[in-house]
């Protein structure tokens with residue numbers, strides 16, 4: 324374990340353990356970036372990041388994609404209990420650019436049931452992009468309710484609520500550089 328994986332004091336009482344280290348995440352992001360650069364060379368893709376969880380990922384990923392890319396952001400809010408999604412989604416911020424006829428790659432932080440992303444993909448598909456693909460850094464396959472083909476997939480996770488590297492619990496812990504699980508008494512899981 325490197326110093327990047329030491330749990331900072333503010334989170335020490337709530338973190339049960341580190342699941343994926345900061346270095347493992349950075350290595351994986353570099354691998355995904357290299358694949359994206361190879362697959363989209365000459366296509367001038369638009370990479371769509373879903374706020375807020377994907378913010379660290381897009382920031383790190385961009386810097387390891389050595390081809391021209393456009394980035395854009397959407398923000399949504401999903402209603403439901405604190406650690407579960409319902410698929411009822413509200414668009415808080417739309418894309419700034421038109422995606423018609425463009426190659427679009429949605430890069431997610433985590434896909435759980437897939438309901439949120441399913442909604443986003445339906446919305447984007449209606450705008451007639453030349454192609455629409457999805458990548459995710461973290462994936463919870465056992466919880467999937469809708470099938471979502473993944474062009475890029477970082478880590479498959481067990482059915483545990485995780486935080487760090489953009490993922491939050493009640494808007495906290497996004498700033499941890501590693502992925503970790505919280506103590507059950509914190510999330511009530």
Ligand code: IMP
Pocket residue numbers: 376408409410432433434435436437438439440483484485486490491492
């Ligand atoms: P889905 O619609 O069930 O796929 O949920 C997707 C969204 O739920 C993600 O973009 C996250 O915001 C949130 N989410 C799902 N699982 C976790 C988790 O383990 N930790 C933090 N947020 C999560």
